[in-house]
Every structure is written in C-alpha cells, then in structure tokens.
Amino acid sequence: MNNDRFIVIDRVSKEFGAHGKSAAVRVIDDVSMKIGRGEFIVFLGPSGCGKTTLMRIVGGLEAASCGQVRLDGATVTGPDRKKGMVFQSYSSFPWLDVIGNIRFGMRFRDDISAAEKERLAQYYLELVGLRGFEGYRVNRISGGMRQRLAIARTLAAGPDVLLMDEPFGALDAQNREFLQEQLVGIQKSEQKTVIFVTHDVEEAIFLADRIMLFSARPARVLQEIRVGDHIGTQRPLAVKSTQAFFALRNSILDVTRRLALQTEKIMLQGGMFPA
Amino acid sequence: MTEQRDPHGREGSGPDGQASDAAAPVPETTVWQQLTSFRGNSSRGTDIALGAVGFALLLAIWSGLVVFEVVPKQYLASPQAVVVRLWELLTKYDFLDDIWISIYRVWFAFFLSAIVAIPLGILMSSFRIVNGLTEPIIDFIRYLPVPALVPLTVIWLGIGEASKIALLWMGTFFQLVLLIADDARRVPREYVEVGMTVGAKPSQVLRHIILPAMLPSMVDNLRITLGWCWTYLIIAEIVASDSGIGYVIWSARRYVKTPEVMAGILAIGIIGFLTDQFIRWLHRRAFAYLR
Numbered sequence: 159m160n161n162d163r164f165i166v167i168d169r170v171s172k173e174f175g176a177h178g179k180s181a182a183v184r185v186i187d188d189v190s191m192k193i194g195r196g197e198f199i200v201f202l203g204p205s206g207c208g209k210t211t212l213m214r215i216v217g218g219l220e221a222a223s224c225g226q227v228r229l230d231g232a233t234v235t236g237p238d239r240k241k242g243m244v245f246q247s248y249s250s251f252p253w254l255d256v257i258g259n260i261r262f263g264m265r266f267r268d269d270i271s272a273a274e275k276e277r278l279a280q281y282y283l284e285l286v287g288l289r290g291f292e293g294y295r296v297n298r299i300s301g302g303m304r305q306r307l308a309i310a311r312t313l314a315a316g317p318d319v320l321l322m323d324e325p326f327g328a329l330d331a332q333n334r335e336f337l338q339e340q341l342v343g344i345q346k347s348e349q350k351t352v353i354f355v356t357h358d359v360e361e362a363i364f365l366a367d368r369i370m371l372f373s374a375r376p377a378r379v380l381q382e383i384r385v386g387d388h389i390g391t392q393r394p395l396a397v398k399s400t401q402a403f404f405a406l407r408n409s410i411l412d413v414t415r416r417l418a419l420q421t422e423k424i425m426l427q428g429g430m431f432p433a
Numbered sequence: 434m435t436e437q438r439d440p441h442g443r444e445g446s447g448p449d450g451q452a453s454d455a456a457a458p459v460p461e462t463t464v465w466q467q468l469t470s471f472r473g474n475s476s477r478g479t480d481i482a483l484g485a486v487g488f489a490l491l492l493a494i495w496s497g498l499v500v501f502e503v504v505p506k507q508y509l510a511s512p513q514a515v516v517v518r519l520w521e522l523l524t525k526y527d528f529l530d531d532i533w534i535s536i537y538r539v540w541f542a543f544f545l546s547a548i549v550a551i552p553l554g555i556l557m558s559s560f561r562i563v564n565g566l567t568e569p570i571i572d573f574i575r576y577l578p579v580p581a582l583v584p585l586t587v588i589w590l591g592i593g594e595a596s597k598i599a600l601l602w603m604g605t606f607f608q609l610v611l612l613i614a615d616d617a618r619r620v621p622r623e624y625v626e627v628g629m630t631v632g633a634k635p636s637q638v639l640r641h642i643i644l645p646a647m648l649p650s651m652v653d654n655l656r657i658t659l660g661w662c663w664t665y666l667i668i669a670e671i672v673a674s675d676s677g678i679g680y681v682i683w684s685a686r687r688y689v690k691t692p693e694v695m696a697g698i699l700a701i702g703i704i705g706f707l708t709d710q711f712i713r714w715l716h717r718r719a720f721a722y723l724r
Contacts, residue, residue, distance in 0.1 A: 237626070
C-alpha cells in the first residue's frame, strides 16, 4: 500500500438533515486530502466549522452525505479499533481504575494473547507516565492525567490512526503544554498517524507535520501548511519561542481572525449553531 | 426522613479556600447559621441528628393531639397505644405471618417487574424499533390508575396470590421500564463511542459499558419503585385477601380498632424505611467510585 495515501478523504460532504421547516445545513463542502502513514495532521479552524465532524467521518462515527474515506485502501463504513478516538471530555470509565481503563482498550482484541495484553497494559501505563497510579480511581486523578489515560487506552487498542478531538481543550495552560510535549514524544516513538482537531493556533503549529486550515462553515480546506518547512521537524518546547514560530503563528492568526468574523456573521444570519 | 445523597460532605472547602491563610481568623459561625446556610455543607452526623429531631417533633405533635384530646381517642390512638398494640399483634396474633406474606408479595412482584423491565428498557434505549413499538403502549397503560384494574385482575385471576402479584406488577412495571430506558439513554455518548472505537460489538457495548454506566441510577430507580409497590400492595390486600398487612388494617377498621390500624401502618413505615436505608447503604458501598 502506498504510504503517502494511507488515509484518503475523497470529496467528502456532509449535510445535517432537514428538520421540519429548517433546511438542511451543509457543514462540510467537498473536502479532499491525502494523509501519509505516520503523519501528524492538525485540523485547524473556527469553532463549529465542521472539522470535528470530518474527523468523526474518518473514524466511522458519522456517515458522509457524499464522497468517502479510505483507510489503507479500504472504505470506512463504521467505527472499529483501527480508528482510535480521544475525546475532548473525560471519557474514561469511573467504575474501572487506571490500569482497568487501559486494559479495556484491549478487551475486545483477539489478535494478541492475554500475556501480551498484560505486557502492553504495563507498557502504555509507563508510556503516558501513569506508573504508580494504576490502582487509582479515575475521578481521583487530574484532568491532564485523565487525558493521558485516554491516550493510553486508545493506543492499547492498536489503532492505525489516532483521532483526537480537542483533547487538551479543558486543561489549564501548563498542563496543556506538558501534554503537547508528551504527545509529540509518544507519536514519534509509536509512529502513529494522528489527526488532531483544535482551534488553538500555537497548539496546531507545535504538534503538526501539516496543518489543514479550514474555512468557517461549511468547512473547506483553505490552506495547507507544511509546518516543517517553517520551523523544522524537531519539536522541543523551546521551538515555541523562536522567530520562525512567531512568524508562522501571526500569518495563520491573520487568516483565522478574518474567519472568526465571517463565522459570526453566518451564525447571526442563518441562526446556525455548532452541531 | 433525611434526604441526603452525600454522606461525607462536599469535597474541599470551595474556591475561596478557607485554609489558605493560616493567620487570617476564620469568621465564627453559629451552629444555626451552618444549618440554615443556602446549599451549605452537610455531614452524616448532623443529617442523622436532624432526622431524629424531625421524628421527635412528629411524635410530640402526635402525643399532644391525643393528650389534649384535640382529636377524639377513637380516631387517633396515642403513640404508646399503637406501639403496645403492635407488640400484641406480633406476639399474640401471628402478625409476623402477615408481614412476611406482604413482604413476599412485594418482593416477588417487584422482582418480576425488574427482570422484564431492565432488559426491555435497555433495548428500548438501544433500538428505535423496540422503542417505537412499545413506548406508546407503555405510556398509555402507565396512566391507568391501578385500583381501576382490580376488578379485571380478580375476574381473570381470582382472589389468590396471582391476582395480587399481577396488580403489583402492573403498578410498577410500566413506570420502571421507562425509568430504566431513560437511565440507559443518559449514558454519555462518548462512553459508547469509546467502546465502538476499541472494537466492541453492540452487545459488548451494552454489557461492558451501558450496563455498568447506568447501574447507579438504575439502583436508585429500583429503590424508588420498590416503595410504590407497597402502595399497590395495600390496595390489593384490601380488596381481596385473607392475609397480609393490608388485610389486618382493613379488618381492624371494620371494628374501629384505631390502634390496630395505626399499628399496621406503622409496620409498613418501618419496613419501608429499613429497606430504603439498606439499599442506600448498598448503593454507597457498591458505587463508592462516584464520590
């Protein structure tokens, strides 16, 4: 299989159905892109623009109205463990402890033995830095730890692609930065393909190999930014204070500011609200 | 009765962090201020104490009404008379047998209700076709007053155990199934999607995610429905029965034996209260992770 076309989004559109008098709302408008194996892609765009919906279509959690998504050559028809998902909200199960939640990611795998599952559970526990907390109840650990736990559980399922929906959105600035740095490390060591949705420009630049900048609703790809060409492929935290980082950030912010105004106008005119 | 959900009090001391500055004196509050503060903290000890005070007040008012003969004696027996009568019933008149038969009826009917309502409710929340077919019917039956069904159950099932169980079942099942369906629907969508994206099939999502996620609120709803069972039990036992607490109460009424009527009511109250507290205790033990 061609590694540059690991995920193919092929002319995908999405409309949310007409309810009674209200007409159908188009949230994604004819979006196409190719994503390479191991690539870190960030969907950046204004809130409610449809970028999360597009990611959910890739994950098989939502069906496209038009077009299709192919993962490793196969058309996506529904969710499975090949498309792992990390949600914005805390999605770990409160009735399980930390290690129990990681094990849950492997519960329905029959491709590996029980012993291998246990080894992997310990490995991912270590990888996300939760060693020592394995017996803790989920609501006794911090928000940042819960998101690391969600990442560990998702990785444990052995996905081909990691879909992350503003996973650090609810965290404070320090935690956010810490988790971004950890995520970069994890992605490098695990060689995972990642699609990461955010509206935070700095987060996008710091994490991405490539940023897909989306328009206000309906979502179209406005711009594709190869971040490596601007700030290089190495991402120590210090890269955030380089001249190149600022320059890129400002040029993207320029575009997003105009977008934000545009979105507001659409919302006021059409009475549309984020799905 | 004390309505407390959080026996250990709220966590922490709030955003203003009373303990942040050791030097600043904490303004003194009286016990009265603490008890009456709007949505203030509660503790297990004060809750129990308040509950006891509530009961004591009720007893005091009751005694007062009897002692000062505000209400004639044959209509309202004194608390002592009721307790004495209850003791006599238990020791001399095999009242315990009636209590057991009533408890058996309630639990058996409740059990039959629950084992049908739990799976059906979960299926209603999961599959549109099940919900579409059953919800309108359930909603309709739910509004039928149970006493109105008594003649039918007697015609169909006679006056044996079956008609009583059937009546209790009808009184609780149709309420319970909708509550269970709601519990299942309230499981966060993310939980279900986590399941699907780690490769769980729908049946596995139901068993390993929806069921454990809805369990705490389901147990709460079962507890509340069990209470309704007692209401319908008395109706069933009054209409056609020769045993049970309801029968004892109704027979005593015929001879205006007020202490005996009230003793029967007291017995139901005690059983209900103890059952309720026991299930709450189980809930706290089993779902400690919620706190």
